[in-house]
Amino acid sequence: MVSDxxxxxxLAPEISTWPEENPQLxxxxxxxCSATTFPAQARCPRCSSANTTETLLPRRGTLxxxxxxxxxxxxxxxxxxxxxFVPFGVGLVQLGDMVRVExxxxxxxxxxxxxxxxxxxTMIPFTxxxxxxxxxxxxxxxxxxx
Numbered sequence: 406m407v408s409d410x411x412x413x414x415x416l417a418p419e420i421s422t423w424p425e426e427n428p429q430l431x432x433x434x435x436x437x438c439s440a441t442t443f444p445a446q447a448r449c450p451r452c453s454s455a456n457t458t459e460t461l462l463p464r465r466g467t468l469x470x471x472x473x474x475x476x477x478x479x480x481x482x483x484x485x486x487x488x489x490f491v492p493f494g495v496g497l498v499q500l501g502d503m504v505r506v507e508x509x510x511x512x513x514x515x516x517x518x519x520x521x522x523x524x525x526x527t528m529i530p531f532t533x534x535x536x537x538x539x540x541x542x543x544x545x546x547x548x549x550x551x
Contacts, residue, residue, distance in 0.1 A: 416483075416531055416542040420444045422461065423528050423541065429461040430526065430543060432504055441504040463500045464526040468547060470497040471510060471518050483540075484532045498524055498545050509544035523548040 415423055420443075422428045434441045435449035436456040442449070445459050474495050477486045485491065494510030496518075511529060512518055524545035531542040 412537070413539045413541050414534070416540050417444075421528070421543055423543075427464065428526065428528055428543075429464055430500075430506065432460050432462045433457040434460040434503075443504050443506050460503075462503060462506070466498040466500040466506070466524055466526075466545070468496050468510075468518065468520065468522040468524050468545070469499050469505065470520070471495065473513050473515060494518060496524065496545055509542065511544050511546045517549075518547060 413424070415421065419431070421430050430443055431445050432441050432443040433445035433447075433449075434457065435452060435454050436458065437454040438449060438452040440449050440451040441460065441462075442457075443462060445457075447457060448455050449457055472495055473492055475492045477484070477490045492513050494513040496508065496510045498506050498508065500506055509529070510518065510524070511527065524547050527544055527546045528541050529544045531540045534540055
């Protein structure tokens with residue numbers, strides 16, 4: 406978890422309430438057809454209505470699909486590359502009955518990930534910018550099975 410926000414910046418500040426202590430992702434909900442999207446959109450992708458409002462998404466969800474990213478993604482990826490790149494988990498997370506969100510997982514060991522596993526939103530360091538600021542992004546932390 407991140408701690409000192411004085412030298413930290415969000416990778417995409419418009420998609421979450423970070424630096425709140427318990428940040429949430431910001432989606433949009435259509436007043437006409439009730440579709441929820443992430444990130445927030447001005448027009449509903451289901452019915453094309455412009456009658457959408459921002460909505461805070463649940464912090465907890467269920468992992469419904471996952472994989473491990475073993476090589477740096479292509480553009481516009483701005484994270485570590487080459488020998489600095491560390492493989493990371495990527496998951497599709499169902500947030501309540503609202504929406505599915507694709508995002509990083511804090512775990513990349515396939516033996517520790519399972520379909521239906523509960524996860525919780527967190528913020529993690531992503532990279533450092535040219536000014537030395539730590540760039541923060543969202544990720545999901547899987548619950549550890551007992």
